[in-house]
Amino acid sequence: MAISAKPPSGTRDFLPAAIARRRYVLERIERAYQHHGFVPLETPAMERLDVLTAKYGEEGDGLIFTVLKRREKLDLDKVDPAEPLVPQLSDLALRYDLTVPLARVVAAHQQELPKFFKRYQVQPVWRADRPQKGRFREFYQCDVDFVGTRSVVAEVTVVSAVVDALTALGFDAFTIRINDRRILTGLLNGAGIPASLHADALIAVDKLDKIGEDGVLGELTSRGIDAAGAATLLRSFSSAATDDETFAQLDGAVASDDAAAAEGISTLRRLVELLRASGVTPCWRIDPSLARGLSYYTGPIFEIAVEGLNGSMGGGGRYDELVGMFRGQDVPAVGFSLGLERLLVVMEDRGMFPAVDFHADVLIAPLSENEWAPAQALARVLHSEDTVTEVYPETAKLGKMMQYAEQGGCGVVAILGSREAEAGEVGLKHLASGQQVTLPWSDVARQLRAWAGAE
Amino acid sequence: MAISAKPPSGTRDFLPAAIARRRYVLERIERAYQHHGFVPLETPAMERLDVLTAKYGEEGDGLIFTVLKRREKLDLDKVDPAEPLVPQLSDLALRYDLTVPLARVVAAHQQELPKFFKRYQVQPVWRADRPQKGRFREFYQCDVDFVGTRSVVAEVTVVSAVVDALTALGFDAFTIRINDRRILTGLLNGAGIPASLHADALIAVDKLDKIGEDGVLGELTSRGIDAAGAATLLRSFSSAATDDETFAQLDGAVASDDAAAAEGISTLRRLVELLRASGVTPCWRIDPSLARGLSYYTGPIFEIAVEGLNGSMGGGGRYDELVGMFRGQDVPAVGFSLGLERLLVVMEDRGMFPAVDFHADVLIAPLSENEWAPAQALARVLHSEDTVTEVYPETAKLGKMMQYAEQGGCGVVAILGSREAEAGEVGLKHLASGQQVTLPWSDVARQLRAWAGAE
Numbered sequence: 027m028a029i030s031a032k033p034p035s036g037t038r039d040f041l042p043a044a045i046a047r048r049r050y051v052l053e054r055i056e057r058a059y060q061h062h063g064f065v066p067l068e069t070p071a072m073e074r075l076d077v078l079t080a081k082y083g084e085e086g087d088g089l090i091f092t093v094l095k096r097r098e099k100l101d102l103d104k105v106d107p108a109e110p111l112v113p114q115l116s117d118l119a120l121r122y123d124l125t126v127p128l129a130r131v132v133a134a135h136q137q138e139l140p141k142f143f144k145r146y147q148v149q150p151v152w153r154a155d156r157p158q159k160g161r162f163r164e165f166y167q168c169d170v171d172f173v174g175t176r177s178v179v180a181e182v183t184v185v186s187a188v189v190d191a192l193t194a195l196g197f198d199a200f201t202i203r204i205n206d207r208r209i210l211t212g213l214l215n216g217a218g219i220p221a222s223l224h225a226d227a228l229i230a231v232d233k234l235d236k237i238g239e240d241g242v243l244g245e246l247t248s249r250g251i252d253a254a255g256a257a258t259l260l261r262s263f264s265s266a267a268t269d270d271e272t273f274a275q276l277d278g279a280v281a282s283d284d285a286a287a288a289e290g291i292s293t294l295r296r297l298v299e300l301l302r303a304s305g306v307t308p309c310w311r312i313d314p315s316l317a318r319g320l321s322y323y324t325g326p327i328f329e330i331a332v333e334g335l336n337g338s339m340g341g342g343g344r345y346d347e348l349v350g351m352f353r354g355q356d357v358p359a360v361g362f363s364l365g366l367e368r369l370l371v372v373m374e375d376r377g378m379f380p381a382v383d384f385h386a387d388v389l390i391a392p393l394s395e396n397e398w399a400p401a402q403a404l405a406r407v408l409h410s411e412d413t414v415t416e417v418y419p420e421t422a423k424l425g426k427m428m429q430y431a432e433q434g435g436c437g438v439v440a441i442l443g444s445r446e447a448e449a450g451e452v453g454l455k456h457l458a459s460g461q462q463v464t465l466p467w468s469d470v471a472r473q474l475r476a477w478a479g480a481e
Numbered sequence: 482m483a484i485s486a487k488p489p490s491g492t493r494d495f496l497p498a499a500i501a502r503r504r505y506v507l508e509r510i511e512r513a514y515q516h517h518g519f520v521p522l523e524t525p526a527m528e529r530l531d532v533l534t535a536k537y538g539e540e541g542d543g544l545i546f547t548v549l550k551r552r553e554k555l556d557l558d559k560v561d562p563a564e565p566l567v568p569q570l571s572d573l574a575l576r577y578d579l580t581v582p583l584a585r586v587v588a589a590h591q592q593e594l595p596k597f598f599k600r601y602q603v604q605p606v607w608r609a610d611r612p613q614k615g616r617f618r619e620f621y622q623c624d625v626d627f628v629g630t631r632s633v634v635a636e637v638t639v640v641s642a643v644v645d646a647l648t649a650l651g652f653d654a655f656t657i658r659i660n661d662r663r664i665l666t667g668l669l670n671g672a673g674i675p676a677s678l679h680a681d682a683l684i685a686v687d688k689l690d691k692i693g694e695d696g697v698l699g700e701l702t703s704r705g706i707d708a709a710g711a712a713t714l715l716r717s718f719s720s721a722a723t724d725d726e727t728f729a730q731l732d733g734a735v736a737s738d739d740a741a742a743a744e745g746i747s748t749l750r751r752l753v754e755l756l757r758a759s760g761v762t763p764c765w766r767i768d769p770s771l772a773r774g775l776s777y778y779t780g781p782i783f784e785i786a787v788e789g790l791n792g793s794m795g796g797g798g799r800y801d802e803l804v805g806m807f808r809g810q811d812v813p814a815v816g817f818s819l820g821l822e823r824l825l826v827v828m829e830d831r832g833m834f835p836a837v838d839f840h841a842d843v844l845i846a847p848l849s850e851n852e853w854a855p856a857q858a859l860a861r862v863l864h865s866e867d868t869v870t871e872v873y874p875e876t877a878k879l880g881k882m883m884q885y886a887e888q889g890g891c892g893v894v895a896i897l898g899s900r901e902a903e904a905g906e907v908g909l910k911h912l913a914s915g916q917q918v919t920l921p922w923s924d925v926a927r928q929l930r931a932w933a934g935a936e
Contacts, residue, residue: 029535031588031807034573037525039586041593042600045521061864063871065839066500070492070619071526071575071605072546080484091527092549094571096609102566105557115570116549118489120526131494133486138496140889142874145497150526154551164525172874179874182857190864304857352486384520402637402759409516409645416518419597419627419634434595 036163046382052148058191059146059170062183067145069127072118077130091152092116120152124169132173133352143173171361173349178293180360181326182300188362189306196378199333201309205316206294207323212280212287217259219251227251232317263315269298272312293326322348340364385435386416387474391427393443400447404467411471432457438474491618501837507603513646514601514625517638522600524582527573532585546607547571575607579624587628588807598628626816628804633748635815636781637755643817644761651833654788656764660771661749662778667735667742672714674706682706687772718770724753727767777803795819840890841871842929846882848898855902859922866926887912893929
């Protein structure tokens with residue numbers, strides 16, 4: 027047949043070994059989130075197209091996978107070629123992120139949700155990006171959000187939960203960069219940059235890590251910001267030795283009557299105080315240059331950087347205006363999105379995974395078809411003792427069965443010939459050591475545990 | 482705003498309480514499957530459209546959610562209105578079942594997979610069916626398949642794993658009906674029904690449970706099968722008291738030179754012998770009338786019926802020709818698909834769930850903003866002792882905080898005033914009993930366990 031067996035471009039099949047590693051990571055992240063009182067949410071893969079385009083009008087154009095209308099709803103005669111095609115041909119679309127579904131759920135299930143809805147969500151999202159190394163069209167997002175309060179305790183809770191998750195995964199050298207959108211605006215104003223150029227300025231500032239101060243200076247001026255203002259702005263980003271010094275510096279850089287910036291600074295002071303109390307090792311850094319691309323943040327913003335790695339492993343912040351979009355009112359919220367795929371790549375590169383894989387504890391090798399029935403009986407005994415037990419399904423030479431066990435990562439073969447079956451015994455062979463013992467069935471699980479413990 | 486917050490028709494948001502129940506079920510199913518050596522597989526939500534239509538040409542027409550082509554690939558000028566529209570407008574489609582992805586994976590990853598690929602897969606599938614009670618457009622399938630052998634040990638392994646899963650969920654009155662496609666064909670031939678009418682006959686026989694013998698007789702004759710043949714066929718379905726008697730009856734009903742039917746009968750004899758040895762409680766029944774709708778079965782077929790319930794909870798069988806479709810060669814396989822959504826409904830109806838939900842073990846209630854920092858420090862202590870701990874994020878009256886705890890299913894409130902914070906103590910209130918104690922922080926986790934143990 028001519029049909030290709032590859033998965034669609036930009037998507038992946040996850041074989042058991044890959045799933046074992048993904049689950050290892052997700053279990054630790056989930057446990058950390060749950061410890062802080064976050065609970066899981068799952069939403070459908072498809073959303074109505076109008077729900078997605080309400081947020082992603084332009085950004086999503088061409089990047090959203092949309093679903094063709096069905097049966098009589100699909101009528102090319104009614105398509106107006108002068109109008110955008112996609113909304114005329116499709117009514118549903120694949121989830122583009124986990125924030126819009128959260129906003130929708132908060133509106134749809136208002137009555138059932140607690141006053142503070144602390145949810146995490148780990149599900150795939152789909153983007154029709156050009157596939158490239160490490161970038162996929164189907165990938166998992168791992169979001170944690172605290173909905174329903176303007177209190178900075180929400181920021182502390184979310185950041186502590188993420189720090190606990192990363193620590194549980196074995197990361198010890200990472201930094202959460204912290205800033206506040208209101209401070210950034212204050213610094214732009216303080217540098218005399220007109221509001222009409224703020225969006226441009228943020229795009230340039232966002233590249234500081236990648237292109238350096240000179241690069242940003244160049245980009246700022248090329249975007250119409252005068253050189254003096256650009257230089258002032260960059261100076262206000264220079265970091266101080268301590269948080270207190272940084273805050274003092276920021277106090278001086280924003281206008282004295284800038285109430286929003288002042289609130290940003292006092293919020294961060296409080297955030298830092300609470301983070302310190304929460305015992306989060308001092309892995310944060312106040313970074314006034316942190317911009318975060320998305321326009322919807324309204325207060326504190328954060329981003330994780332892992333030592334020795336370009337780019338971020340995730341980030342988030344406060345966005346008080348988005349979650350309420352379907353209710354037509356503000357619903358305050360703080361969120362953090364961990365880049366699960368990136369995390370997996372880094373952990374793989376750095377050898378941070380213990381040996382995790384799925385394999386049988388023992389393979390039962392019946393020496394002839396006469397032992398097929400006793401093999402099932404032995405398997406039953408072992409299953410009841412919580413032992414992962416496979417039965418070799420065909421008649422084969424012992425060597426072939428041992429090879430199958432070895433290739434599958436199973437370390438012990440239970441050899442069942444007619445003599446053993448009659449005596450209610452079995453020959454256990456430990457492949458790594460070559461050790462072999464003959465035991466009654468009831469002793470097998472204990473011997474397996476002894477060998478596993480010695481490894 | 483005018484945008485609806487409901488999920489798309491036929492799909493559902495899963496709030497935490499629903500997820501808790503789904504996970505309770507899935508964990509038990511997965512553990513049973515893993516015990517038998519099955520390992521997880523996950524595949525992309527989207528498949529190429531040609532991959533899906535290779536199997537679902539007609540059945541899938543209109544039921545498959547297809548994905549609109551993107552950007553320059555979407556060109557209405559090139560659409561030929563005389564040709565089917567869907568393949569001209571879409572190139573990808575949402576997974577319709579988990580069997581086609583399995584077949585594709587077996588072809589794509591041939592080199593990496595073991596000789597016997599025993600996989601389970603629990604993922605959503607999408608069907609553009611008309612939504613109705615208990616039928617969804619996004620629903621989970623829960624498949625277990627044994628790929629790579631013609632040995633009946635594959636059937637035994639799959640059936641035992643499913644029986645173990647159901648038993649772990651608390652089902653004790655269910656029956657796995659077992660038949661073999663080759664026997665069924667033999668019975669049709671034995672009743673003198675021409676091969677050209679076999680497909681029609683199977684459709685009618687498949688309704689035996691729903692419309693009874695008379696109904697099936699009527700439908701058989703209305704489909705062009707003569708009354709005598711129809712009556713003979715139905716007689717051959719009548720069940721006997723024991724498996725052995727049923728087999729003897731079947732031996733008599735099929736032609737003596739029907740080698741395929743004879744092989745079907747001897748396969749079932751062996752299957753029953755091995756199931757008995759495997760210690761599966763005798764919850765199977767040989768049922769020669771079991772047809773199973775799908776055309777691709779080639780050997781034994783099974784279906785689970787739960788006592789007191791119409792319809793099946795799942796089923797499967799041997800299908801030696803499908804998994805190899807992308808390799809252009811036969812790859813023998815036996816599979817079983819559990820109807821997860823049905824299982825959940827039945828367990829809910831029958832009260833088979835223990836109390837499973839996500840809730841905090843304790844809510845820390847700081848009495849003023851001065852206690853926000855100590856509250857974080859206390860939370861840290863409790864998190865390190867594996868205690869699910871929430872901090873109330875706002876200043877509020879104690880009664881309001883206690884109400885929040887109660888509504889969220891959290892049974893203990895840790896009251897933190899200035900006096901307690903200074904003394905390194907906290908007031909613990911057990912909401913159900915009204916009991917209240919003041920303890921040092923290091924004793925809190927122990928007290929929580931004591932209360933939880935007493936409930």
